[in-house]
Amino acid sequence: MVNEKMHALGVEPSAIRELFAYGLARKAEIGEENVFDFSLGNPSVPAPDAVRIAAQELLGMPAASLHGYSPAQGVPSVRAAVAASLNRRFGTAYSADDLYMTCGAAASLDITFHALVAAEGDEVIVVSPYFPEYKIWIEKTDARCVEVPAREADFQPDIEALRAAITERTRAVVVNSPNNPVGTVYSRESLEALAALLEERSAAFGAPIYLVSDEPYREIAYAGVEVPWVPSVYANTIVCYSYSKSLSLPGERIGWILVPPAAADARDVYAAVCGAGRALGFVCAPVLFQRVIEACVDEPSDVEAYAENRALLCEGLSKLGYEYIEPQGAFYLWVRALEPDAQAFAERAKAHELLLVPSDSFGVKGWVRIGYCVARDVIERSMPAFEALAQEYAE
């Protein structure tokens, strides 16, 4: 007699969670150093020291004001600091009133979908492969999650496929660049083509189609690749951010939603964001970390360790003949499975103590995701295992 959908979600097996649990058990069995666990997206780079320093200083504040409620949208000075930082970086003119502080990326996206989906049967488009929780959050609003595969060659958005998928029920398209699970960064050219398409279709249907830009990996980009500021390319962009990756604070659940004032019906969207936050119970994001963000808003992300891992992994796998998408950002390598069935491939990899996530988890077939947010030596020591695995398929 409990809610069947919620129950089903609670007991649904998750390949990532199961692989992670298997890894923990296996490490206990054969020693941590003998298991090559690439299953997770938990940053291996620690939070910058500025976070600890800011938190320690804040703990010296009078406790009643430090830990008290903030306004539902967040501490005004925190939102002002985030807006000022964006303005410095992107030449924009946002204010505190355009921002809603959230309890992490999940909250940012869930609130935004609830604000934008107007009625049951509305549609939200995601580009596959995609982070699997998107579908759950979208369907929670009673909208339909419409999956449109990325271009096969480079995993950039497929404009013609998107054109075919957009209907008058399309409320939003979700983009995630730098991308989890592929590591691609959407080029300015791709985003401009997408903007042109959305402008054309919005005009045709007489209602704005919003772009929801999920950007937790914005700061994790390599070799000087441009990560365009999406609202500067398409005005009707709502940005969902989290500090989980950029400041390595995934467990602290802190992020924000930006409704740029130039977006269509911006004040109504912002009001709906406030209402959705209220209805979902996401008011007053955790305050200590709101204030930590105010202090660390311009703190650079430490990308170097990931860049080294990336180079090491790409070089190693390349030599062994693996096919992969050269990652431009995030900390994932998207590797072609050595057989069509990625789950079977991941199972065979497990026999070599390699924990890889099959692409089926992200809505596509035939690939695996390698999370290289791990200690450097895990990559170094895993190479013989990757070699043995490739060997097995060569025979």
Add this chain to the structure above:
Amino acid sequence: MVNEKMHALGVEPSAIRELFAYGLARKAEIGEENVFDFSLGNPSVPAPDAVRIAAQELLGMPAASLHGYSPAQGVPSVRAAVAASLNRRFGTAYSADDLYMTCGAAASLDITFHALVAAEGDEVIVVSPYFPEYKIWIEKTDARCVEVPAREADFQPDIEALRAAITERTRAVVVNSPNNPVGTVYSRESLEALAALLEERSAAFGAPIYLVSDEPYREIAYAGVEVPWVPSVYANTIVCYSYSKSLSLPGERIGWILVPPAAADARDVYAAVCGAGRALGFVCAPVLFQRVIEACVDEPSDVEAYAENRALLCEGLSKLGYEYIEPQGAFYLWVRALEPDAQAFAERAKAHELLLVPSDSFGVKGWVRIGYCVARDVIERSMPAFEALAQEYAE
């Protein structure tokens, strides 16, 4: 073209928020010491020093493990510590697996309602006056929020009125003791009568009716009054807790849901809680404060300051002839308005710089709520204003 319900919630005027904003503006105008702001439930007692000490120590941990993701349900050792603390206090035998750590009371309740409401048109009963967000969270699940007034004499639950309101669609009844806004503590006798009713009606309809016990004020009780452990009185009780009031951490958003193993379909309810947490984006409660709770789980609440405020306020208002409900817990005094229209009364109180929340916000007419979680001198200095207000009505 945004979601209308969310938009309406976002722009809906809130008497409490508006009064608070008015208070801020008024303080700036005439001086903080001249405004008697009783509008909020933000604890005036600071978090115990143990919280700061625990947080400072935790910040010495390696940052990557300190701030990393926890399992969706929360850090296992944190849940085990909470279970052990409950077992010590209530002679129970809960385990980590019965607990789900949450991002505060809003999350606890929202998740629980989503887990228990099986279908549109199900009903959840609340006892009025009640915390206004209950209705919003209940309606978010597509259930109907059924309001049943408390007994007028003492604001204990009205068993006969509840009997009349229960139908075969009733999935849960919400109790909140110590109570916001009235300050009553439900007696063992009341809870036993409620349990007998729910057992009888569950048997009659062949499906369990759950009691959702919202307990953020459990630790704030006066003069040795018993606050019964509700699951020991009624097996099918789900407990929703938050440390906002007991440890004065409202802004940090940390609490839990307990699904006692003796509750009907306990494992299914727990699975639905996990699924609802996932669907709503409430996984992995803020980790630093999860760990602070582990360290401070047996920390006593500092009730003394509230007890003094309560005595001072009751004595003062009693002398002035105000009628009120003697509070046994929480930090609110429920005072009869001096005219039938509580909103008009609160407006007249404002002219004396007294900020009182009219009872209309809590679903009933004719009373005001005085939040006495304020500095002692605010109460002392407010007495002439209460006197002048009473005088005005006496004339």
